[in-house]
Amino acid sequence: MREAHILIIGAGIGGLTAAIALRQRGFAVEMVERDPNWSVYGVGIIQQANVIRAMAELGIVQRYVDAGFGFDHVDVFSPEGIHLAKVPSPKLVDGYPANIGIGRRALHEVLSRCARAAGARIRLGVTTSSIDEQGDEVEVAFSDGAAARYDVVIGADGLNSTTREQLFANAPRPQFTGQGVWRHNFPRPPEVVSLHAHAGSMGMGLVPLGGGLMYLFLTTPEPGNPHYPRAGLAEAMRSKLRNAPPSVAAYASRITDDAAVVYKPLEWILLPGDWHGGHVVLLGDAVHATTPHLGQGAGMAIEDAIVLAEELERAAEPEEAFIAYRARRFERCRYIVEHSKAIGDSQLGLLPPVDQAKATREMFEVIAAPI
Ligand SMILES: Cc1cc2nc3c(=O)[nH]c(=O)nc-3n(C[C@H](O)[C@H](O)[C@H](O)COP(=O)(O)OP(=O)(O)OC[C@H]3O[C@@H](n4cnc5c(N)ncnc54)[C@H](O)[C@@H]3O)c2cc1C
Secondary structure: OOOOOOEEEEEOOOHHHHHHHHHHHHOOOEEEEEOOOOOOOOOOOEOOOHHHHHHHHHHHHHHHHHHOOEEEEEEEEOOOOOOOEEEHHHHHOOOOOOOOEHHHHHHHHHHHHHHHHHEEEEEEEEOEEEEEEOOOOEEEOOOOEEEEEEEEEEEOOOOOOOHHHHHOOOOOOOOOHHHEEEEEEOOOOOOOOOOOOOOOOEEEEEEEEHHHHHHEEEEEEEEOOOOOOOOOHHHHHHHHHOOOOHHOOOOOOHHOOHHEEEEEEEEEEOOOOEEEEEEEEEEEOOOOOOOOOOOOHHHHHHHHHHHHHHHHHHOOOOHHHHHHHHHHHHHHHHHHHHHHHHHHOOOOHOOOOOOOOHHHHHHEEEEEHHO
């Protein structure tokens, strides 16, 4: 299938990784990204050893690590702020850290530069207007009036994927979990050199990032999924921090700019059946979006991209590749989606309390297995 001409819909974390992995195998890759400004919000993301291994496989690990902050364990605190455990994380690549905290914009910069340098053609401010199977090809019409035929189309268009909706009219829709996450960047104090995770009914933590920054996250119950207008976000986040332990609550008074607060309601989805229809296949959040309690959503999208590229290289026909890809990915993604959601449900009192240190240890074992 090396001659295949591939369209990727969505130039986010999963789509860009797929572009790099496919170009390295010689496929012709075009991408369309709906957002004309390709904007990425300014807080960070936690990534673990499986992502560092993935970046090494892509040949971009040094650039990636340089853009973030590496650390080798997670410090777990009680809800009152007492240090409970130092959970070591497995390293999977010699000479590189076990975890990275990285700004979303910094990660986007690394992936987008590498995708372009690898030869992917990326069109911004463009989406698909129709996708039609035509024999062995897919005919795609775009919002800018262009049209073209492809051998394979990859829907990497995130949680609210329109590609998923087009492929599977009866697919489940993303579901709100009852929680939301509040985030804000700060200059990193010297003592924050690992993820500081606070257990309890409200998950919260501090995550070191590159560039002398860290971000604070706070997971809160949000019954009824309220809409928070931008004006007033800083005050809302400050009030949510009222009952935080002193080491976290100390940051509240510095949250004054509404534009610097990032609030997201948490949603999840896992497609139980096929992840493809005809010559169109889905990856990342489009097919399995998780809550962030285990910090693995983007990690799963990145791994999907590499596995899909490997299977497309190996297969004689797209469908053979798509079936092998889903078989390699489903259980791992299901583990992350279900175990992350269980932590959130336990924080909401819907399940018995989850031992966060144990859950983190177990997750490290799972993600260390080969993809
Ligand atoms: C609060 C929160 C915290 C998180 N923290 C972490 C973390 O610490 N670690 C971690 O690994 N993961 C984390 N995640 C999850 C992570 O952000 C996602 O899993 C990851 O972004 C999925 O990548 P993706 O490429 O599938 O989708 P996205 O990153 O959402 O990219 C989709 C892209 O497609 C574009 N697009 C959408 N529709 C169209 C269309 N019709 N046509 C063209 N383009 C389109 C979008 O503009 C976007 O650029 C977190 C998520 C949340 C909500």
